[in-house]
Amino acid sequence: MASLLVGGSVIGAKPAVAQEATSNVDVKQIVANMTLEEKVGQMLMPDFRNWQKQGNSKATGFTIMNDEVASIIKKYHLGGVILFAENVVGTEQTTRLVDGLQNASEKIPLFVTIDQEGGIVTRLQSGTNMPGNMALGAARSEQHAYDTGKVIGEELYSLGINVNFAPDMDVNNNPSNPVIGVRSFSNNPELVSTLGTSLIKGLQDQNIATTAKHFPGHGDTAVDSHYGLPLVDKNQEQLRKVELYPFQKAIDNGVDMIMTAHVQFPAFDNTTYTSKKDGQQIMVPATLSKKILTSLLRDDMGFDGVIVTDALNMQAIAENFGQAEAVIMALNAGTDIALMPAPVTSLATEKNLDNVFKAVIQAVNDKRIPMSRINESVERILTLKIKRGIYKPGTSYTADVDKLVENALQVVGSKQHQAIEKKITADTVTLLKNEDKTLPFKPKKNDKVVVFAPNEDQVLAMKTKIAALVASKKIKPVDVQGFTFANKTFDDSMKKAIDEAKYVITGSYVVKNDPAVNDGVIDDTVIDSSKWATVVPRAIMNYAQGKNKENVIISLRNPYDAANFLEADALLAVYGFKGYSNGRYNQPNIPAGIDVIFGQEKTAGKLPVDIPSVTDPTKTLFPYGYGLDIRNGKLLK
Structure with a gap:
């Protein structure tokens, strides 16, 4: 199979293992030469899960690149997009869609992200799904966890997807948890750490950027944060011993990103906020907490990678804090990427993203968000893009999409991957x-x-x-x-x-x-x-x-x-x-x-x-x- 250059990385051959490719690149200088609008765009990651083209009566799954979405990527200088099952219905279709998204980004290639955890949270409709984290916990095999990451990573890489929002590093110590459950490896933080870091290595060896989620821990909750704000009422010692332990191990082992949880942790931050929904006083969740994202995660635990929020359009956040205010609070708290900051399903609803974008620009100009806060986030984002071969300064995204498709069809859902999946699952x-x-x-x-x-x-x-x-x-x-x-x-x-x-x-x-x-x-x-x-x-x-x-x-x-x-x-x-x-x-x-x-x-x-x-x-x-x-x-x- 011939190989080809894509934004500085080679597709069609085994991915180069992540390297410190930033040593001869002055990222600070690149950021200094960017406009404020370009910087803010790097920090916003919407979805185009469904799209209603002008003249159509309703939104349907966005599977084929179009000029309308391209115009939004260009206009807001977006740094990334997240894909869902509605976007990735087939191997060739997904490869061409991702290629189209990258071609729409004029200067800096996109983070193209997905939640391909394995198990019950999988998006690729033609991929190898694997048995899932709790099944891996039952097998107790670091090799199985590594191979799971490797299989998923090979398939994502072949499609041009470069960030996986996985693995879930939550310790599921609440049997009534409605949203984590089998997405967690275990209720044992040591087992979660061991298998999670092995899976991270498997993904990274395929040059996929990895994400430990949901910090500081969504395992001991009985409320689904898609709809409400869960509260974990443990003291700091308990949290450090259980919930934080796998995240610290992930940090120590070089995880690329950490995703936040829309969960309240009064032991670390009991700051209150007046809800826009009903005027009640509510505790600020981790996603919007500077004490948790900066003081705890950055300063105390030593994480200097990219912080990404969980979806900000989830009701627990959007209804209580408002779209624009939630993004501003998240950025001030220490977030680098605001995920799904506003719903955009058509040119008519583009105003939702526009409002958020302009609100962040205004907040910087009004000094509500320090320019230093913006700069450090964009430096982290570009550093990771360079490290993972997504962005090579001085070059633009180029690819032979037909060769990409040819390669992806051999990789995604292959018999070899299915055999590995079967072997692993038999042990679970x-x-x-x-x-x-x-x-x-x-x-x-x-x-x-x-x-x-x-x-x-x-x-x-x-x-x-x-x-x-x-x-x-x-x-x-x-x-x-x-x-x-x-x-x-x-x-x-x-x-x-x-x-x-x-x-x-x-x-x-x-x-x-x-x-x-x-x-x-x-x-x-x-x-x-x-x-x-x-x-x-x-x-x-x-x-x-x-x-x-x-x-x-x-x-x-x-x-x-x-x-x-x-x-x-x-x-x-x-x-x-x-x-x-x-x-x-x-x-x-x-x-x-x-x-x-x-x-x-x-x-x-x-x-x-x-x-x-x-x-x-x-x-x-x-x-x-x-x-x-x-x-x-x-x-x-």
Whole structure:
């Protein structure tokens, strides 16, 4: 494959390992020669997730570069953009879109960023998704974490994407956390640090800029910061020992960026602000706190890389602080890049970005934001762009897009990457119960299997994988029937299918355990629409056991929901709920669980978190490190 120059980096060959390429470049002088408008533009990173072209009736996924978006990139001298799933629907399409975005930036190439964490947070619709962080925590392998970063990094690099907003370095020590959960490696800060830094190295070895998030820690929250402001009410000693520990290790190991959390930490900053939403006094979250971003992160922890906010258009920030004011506060706090500072979905809504841009310019002119604050941020941004080969002063972005596409098609979602993904995922499945050697299932020809899961894609993932095992002659031909149960009750059709089946497989998906429905006293067949998540799979389990059917429960997402099924004959955790659609598995976790159920893989995963009782959270049912060997029923060493 021929290689070609792109903004000073080589595409089509193995990326050069990050180097201190700034030694002979006077970044301060470059910044001194920039206009204020150019500097501010470097610090703003909007999304163009959806776009409504003039003359169209509505916004749709922005997948093809157009002159309207190009004009906005040029007008505001933007330093970067963030891509979402709506933007990256195919390999060739994504490569051409990224190339178009870079061509729109006249002087300094863009940070083209994405949240490709692996697991449940993936954007590339043609990429290799990997099993996710908590699954990696179950595997306990630094090599698996490194290989995950390497695979993701190779795919991003081939597409021209140069920044990954990953890994998530939160310590998930709150089982009720609605937004982190399996995005975290563990509730153990040491394991989070070890695997997180390995994944960072894997990404950086592909010359992808990495991001530890969400500082100072989003793991011990029970509120989704997309909608509200969570508060972590711990003292500084507790926070330094747990929440801050992985971030310090990431800093010590050369992470490129740190993303902030929209979370309140009164131990570090209890400053209040009058909410624009309702006039109430609220504590300033970390994203907008100088005490946290400058005094703690910069001065105390020694981070001199790029600080990027979490999305500033999230309700918790936008509603309480206002778009322009939030950006000004974030920059004054020590942020270098304001992510998604205002929604821009058309030329008609460009005014949202324009208002923010002009407000920041005015704040600098009025000395509300010191010019020194702007300069130091732009110096950090350009230093990182040079280090990662994104920007080579004196040259502009050039590329042969057809060769880029040719290379990307060989890399993204390749068979080699899928093989690595399968190998890693096989080591993550965790066996929590296996009474009377229920597993593995050993069906005879034409035995009936019934599978249950909340959603159709999950049912389809199970059925597709079982069919593949039959087709490859790994198991005898079986008759498989599937049911979804989201927002449903346990009905006669489900009972009939169990009656006729020999084997029953149920996928459970619970984001947050609820003691009101999980104590086993509610009638399993009479539920309101919000209680199906635990009540229906319990009903399936109880009925199958009453009929002496061989049955297993698979915890599809957060392993904490295993606490609802202590009476299960067999219980697995796979740490990933995405199923099968559009001809592909959207995560490898469910098929890995099916492999274990039918004896195609041993179990190697050990819990990366404690699983507490639902009704008594002080009681641990399955401790950190727990996992059974399917071959002998003993605890894994």
